[in-house]
Amino acid sequence: MIGVILSLVGAGPTIPDFGRGSDCVRENGQFCMDWVVDNFGDQLLPRLIQHIELTAIAVGIGFAIAFIAALLAHRYHWVKTPFTAFSAFVYTIPSIALFQLLVPVTGLSWTSAEIALVGYTLLILFRNMLTGLQEVPRDAIDAAEGMGFTQRQILWRVELPLALPAIMAGLRIATVTTISLATIAAYIGAGGIGQPIFDGIQRGFRTQFVTAGILAVTLALVADGLLVLAQRALAPWVRYGR
Amino acid sequence: MVREGRGKAPAAEIVFDHVWHHYPGRAVAAIQDLSLTIPAGEICVLIGPSGGGKTTALKMVNRLIPISKGDITIDGRSVQAMDVIELRRGIGYVIQQVGLFPHMRVEDNIATTPRLLGWPDAEIRTRVRELIELVGLDPDEHARTYPSKLSGGQRQRVGLARAMAADPPLMLMDEPFGAIDPITRERLQDDFLRLHQTIRKTVIFVTHDIDEAIKMGDRIAILRPGGLLAHYDTPENILAKPADDFVARFVGADRGLKRLSLRTLREIALLDAPPDSERPGLPSASEGTKVSDALSIMLTSGNPSLLVTDDEGTVRGLVTIDLITALLSTAERSGVP
Numbered sequence: 001m002i003g004v005i006l007s008l009v010g011a012g013p014t015i016p017d018f019g020r021g022s023d024c025v026r027e028n029g030q031f032c033m034d035w036v037v038d039n040f041g042d043q044l045l046p047r048l049i050q051h052i053e054l055t056a057i058a059v060g061i062g063f064a065i066a067f068i069a070a071l072l073a074h075r076y077h078w079v080k081t082p083f084t085a086f087s088a089f090v091y092t093i094p095s096i097a098l099f100q101l102l103v104p105v106t107g108l109s110w111t112s113a114e115i116a117l118v119g120y121t122l123l124i125l126f127r128n129m130l131t132g133l134q135e136v137p138r139d140a141i142d143a144a145e146g147m148g149f150t151q152r153q154i155l156w157r158v159e160l161p162l163a164l165p166a167i168m169a170g171l172r173i174a175t176v177t178t179i180s181l182a183t184i185a186a187y188i189g190a191g192g193i194g195q196p197i198f199d200g201i202q203r204g205f206r207t208q209f210v211t212a213g214i215l216a217v218t219l220a221l222v223a224d225g226l227l228v229l230a231q232r233a234l235a236p237w238v239r240y241g242r
Numbered sequence: 243m244v245r246e247g248r249g250k251a252p253a254a255e256i257v258f259d260h261v262w263h264h265y266p267g268r269a270v271a272a273i274q275d276l277s278l279t280i281p282a283g284e285i286c287v288l289i290g291p292s293g294g295g296k297t298t299a300l301k302m303v304n305r306l307i308p309i310s311k312g313d314i315t316i317d318g319r320s321v322q323a324m325d326v327i328e329l330r331r332g333i334g335y336v337i338q339q340v341g342l343f344p345h346m347r348v349e350d351n352i353a354t355t356p357r358l359l360g361w362p363d364a365e366i367r368t369r370v371r372e373l374i375e376l377v378g379l380d381p382d383e384h385a386r387t388y389p390s391k392l393s394g395g396q397r398q399r400v401g402l403a404r405a406m407a408a409d410p411p412l413m414l415m416d417e418p419f420g421a422i423d424p425i426t427r428e429r430l431q432d433d434f435l436r437l438h439q440t441i442r443k444t445v446i447f448v449t450h451d452i453d454e455a456i457k458m459g460d461r462i463a464i465l466r467p468g469g470l471l472a473h474y475d476t477p478e479n480i481l482a483k484p485a486d487d488f489v490a491r492f493v494g495a496d497r498g499l500k501r502l503s504l505r506t507l508r509e510i511a512l513l514d515a516p517p518d519s520e521r522p523g524l525p526s527a528s529e530g531t532k533v534s535d536a537l538s539i540m541l542t543s544g545n546p547s548l549l550v551t552d553d554e555g556t557v558r559g560l561v562t563i564d565l566i567t568a569l570l571s572t573a574e575r576s577g578v579p
Contacts (some may be wrong), residue, residue: 139339143337143338143343146304146414147335147404162344235379237344
């Protein structure tokens with residue numbers, strides 16, 4: 001992705017003045033470390049935090065909706081097809097188009113961004129949750145039923161814990177995808193780390209969008225790593241390959 | 243063979259009283275007019291060809307399958323009058339696939355029912371260790387492992403411990419050793435019989451293996467297709483006098499041999515042993531040997547008699563094929579009502 005942006009920028013007009021700063025900044029060098037150091041605290045960090053918020057809220061709300069839908073579909077089979085169709089449809093809409101489509105309804109706003117981002121998480125989260133629930137070994141449920149578990153106890157003490165690895169796998173994909181997609185939300189003014197990427201591209205200032213891009217990638221890797229650790233802590237019975 | 247309940251909780255008497263089960267949408271009933279009484283503390287084996295409804299009959303006791311007509315009582319209380327969750331928590335349940343919870347350690351699997359019943363933690367901990375030892379595992383080695391680390395035989399041992407955890411007066415066992423290799427199965431059968439001597443629960447045990455039925459059952463109920471009771475009696479009586487052709491075919495043409503497998507040489511009045519000079523070449527076996535095995539030794543050695551020794555190897559006497567034949571015919575006569 002960074003490569004693509006670089007080539008786009010290379011083709012674009014070069015604006016000569018990048019303000020005060022070192023020679024590197026004034027001449028739009030390949031990568032100016034001093035600019036990063038000078039601007040990290042007041043330019044990049046707030047955007048990064050904003051990006052984490054955007055992602056966390058989208059994944060959180062998406063998780064809640066997908067969770068309820070998956071529980072319903074697990075109980076009432078007919079729910080599965082319409083919800084899958086709906087979330088798959090949303091998933092196929094190009095992200096820029098979806099952001100743009102929401103602008104007349106909810107404005108150039110954070111709300112529009114969140115609605116779109118939530119929409120993109122649903123398919124992955126729902127599918128993984130439902131598959132996880134349906135792949136719980138039948139004999140464990142049979143035994144639980146015969147031992148006098150209520151339906152609710154079977155769900156919370158047997159089915160959901162056993163579906164956890166699949167649910168966490170879905171959560172990882174959804175989180176990484178959302179971090180990446182949320183950069184485009186800056187297009188409709190929702191902020192986030194996408195903002196310095198867009199700014200940098202517009203100004204043709206390499207260091208800015210490269211740094212912001214690297215931050216987005218790093219954020220995705222760190223989030224994924226944390227979720228892997230959480231999964232291992234929550235599902236210690238799963239034998240992980242070494 | 244009536245046994246006295248000696249476990250902590252008394253064993254329960256189970257009565258099937260004209261029980262029927264119709265699967266919805268099927269013309270033929272799965273269980274028809276099944277009536278039998280299982281005395282407290284006994285192992286009752288349900289057996290029959292597939293489609294005989296043995297598992298259906300078992301699952302009607304804890305109401306995993308509904309009773310269409312008739313009733314089943316546990317110590318006089320109708321299972322249909324009880325709260326279904328409470329009913330199931332009061333019955334030990336063991337299935338072929340074991341059904342251990344993969345996400346719980348062995349100790350937590352075993353603690354399942356006591357926790358559902360709200361036992362205090364300290365009591366549960368002691369009980370779990372006691373049970374792990376009771377089923378022949380090592381608490382220090384196995385308590386904190388996950389089921390995926392155990393062998394098939396060990397898993398079924400944990401399944402047994404889990405079913406016995408809350409000391410239920412009744413245990414339902416649905417082909418518990420069916421998926422286990424023959425050698426391990428035999429050890430599990432022996433261990434369970436030994437265990438049963440001490441716990442004296444009432445056990446309903448489903449199997450499709452007639453040898454297992456004969457070995458495990460104090461009584462055997464043979465069901466024919468359509469869920470009709472063909473014969474309900476002790477293994478000895480069923481083998482000696484099958485109720486009809488179906489039962490005779492089901493227990494097999496070797497039912498005479500199977501009866502001999504229920505007895506040991508100790509139960510035979512032996513002939514005097516021949517003098518030492520005539521002993522060389524005679525096969526020998528200890529008193530604890532099954533009569534069927536002794537017969538097999540005679541047949542393979544080509545000798546119609548066999549020296550019987552005690553466990554130290556001292557010769558106690560001589561047994562002959564004639565004596566064994568006589569054993570079968572006297573038992574046959576006494577088996578006639």
